[in-house]
Amino acid sequence: MACKGANMEFFLQLLVNGLSVGLLYGLSALGFVMIFKSSSVLNFAHGELLTIGAFLFLVLVTWARLPIPFAFLITLIGCFTLGFIVERLFLRPLIGESLIYVIMLTVGLASMFKGLLLFVFGGNLHTYPDFLPEGLAIHFGAIYVPPVYVASSIIGIIFLLLFGLFFKYSPQGIYMRSVADNQTASLSLGVHVKKVFALSWAIAALVAGMSGIVLGIINGTNVHEISAIGLKVFPVVILGGLDSIGGAIIGGIIIGLLETFTGGYISPSLRDVIPYIVLVFILLVKPYGLFGLVEIERV
Amino acid sequence: MTNNILLQLNNISVVYSDVIQVLKGVSLAVKKNHIVSLLGSNGAGKTTTLKAISGLLKPENGKVTEGSIVYDGMSIQNSAPETITRQGIIQVLEGRQPFKYLTIEENLRVGTATRWTRPYKKDIEMVYSYFPALVTRRKALAGYCSGGELQMLVMGRALMAHPRLLLLDEPSLGLAPLVVKEIFRIIKRINKEQETTIILVEQNANMALQIAHYGYVMENGKIVMEGKAKDLKENPDVKEFYLGVGAGGMARSYRDVKSYRRRKRWL
């Protein structure tokens, strides 16, 4: 009996961890999907955006010794601005060029950012000071949810709600969706398509930076490791459907759960492999991903 | 007299991809509050003419290489669409092109892009007053609407911007005759009540000339004929080629020597 109870607790523990990590993957994938939807660009520098967020936070917290909430806010603003600047400096001159050049450019950006980060921080593991109050942890019977998972879930849900409202109701959100839907028609109505591209890069960098911070809290920050986690965006978005924002979130949660359950029940060394195997099987059945838009063909 | 003119194309040439010349010296003038109809067969360059005005040539790698487009005293050729739309020129694209994954109401809200800080509720009511059929569909995704509803939607979407000059590209394309009648009635109403100047590109010359004040006929990238709408309607060439009424009651035939000669004269 006791054993069964422990099993149940272990299961629930994994479930909670998987959900909160998955939500994080989903959020960071949301940024990736937004760029793809508005401009059809696959951003191979996505993992580096996460890393930049994590290290910016590290600098502000450990070197500049700013108060945590302040450092968090500045990191987000910094990432948002960086997204704008990257679009302006690197992507905009390529508007109208063949997409493959633009995608290769993001590959170049990735190595540039990674090189810079390695130059400044080296390849070692850095850690943030322990700042999350233990009071944030949730004890539920024998289930213990560490503060960082609670915090990341709360932040994740808040951001999700904010983005949901933004896309559904705000004018800019609606313009962004219109550009994703039909660029020529958006232009004909005076939508500033270039501003929409810039905004999607800014938002993508912001959510990526936020995910980077939380991953840094969970695992510590290491240039190679976080940028590798950033690449999980590919299974996530392929699973969810490249062009579906809701799909990105759900794809993220599925990958997060698969990982933690594989790590918990099968073997920690398999946790990074199983998700890809499952992915292949899902894609065999649903080639557009679980939630990929099936073209409305009525028109 | 000249300040009566809202838009003037002076001998413009348009080239796509630096090599494909499509317009070869097109001139036309559009008076304030007029409906001007632009007729012509497939590939004549009607859509290209509209895109030259609205700035939408650019994304297609097209350019006005010669001549000028003067709107309200300003030269606007080759300006960006973001600039031109903010001067009050809105084009309704050929083939409708709704935002399929947005609802009808969200589609309409995109029409406020040129002035997004201002409230939009009143404008939506205004659009519904012209297109009451949209009201019941307001929460539906545009991708699932009928062709007639979509034509109303894209015209309504353009009206949201309160255009001074509205460019309509084949609004009747593929619609049932009754719906076409309704659409043209509304175009006329918009022209009168909103004081919107309209350029109307049409294959349906008969309907277009009924509501237009003035008309131009294009062939092969050139204007080959122009005149008051009611004169054009009586013109034997227009009758024969665009209204489908054969001269002298005979069935129209392009092999007919006389019409062949007439055609030639236009080229």
Ligand SMILES: Nc1ncnc2c1ncn2[C@@H]1O[C@H](COP(=O)(O)OP(=O)(O)OP(=O)(O)O)[C@@H](O)[C@H]1O
């Ligand atoms: N982006 C483009 N690149 C190259 N050629 C083009 C492009 N768009 C149009 N053309 C060519 O320009 C010519 C005129 O096209 P346009 O669409 O202006 O004609 P139209 O009068 O609107 O015809 P329709 O009645 O069929 O709509 C056609 O021969 C077309 O092939």
Ligand SMILES: [Mg+2]
């Ligand atoms: Mg056309």
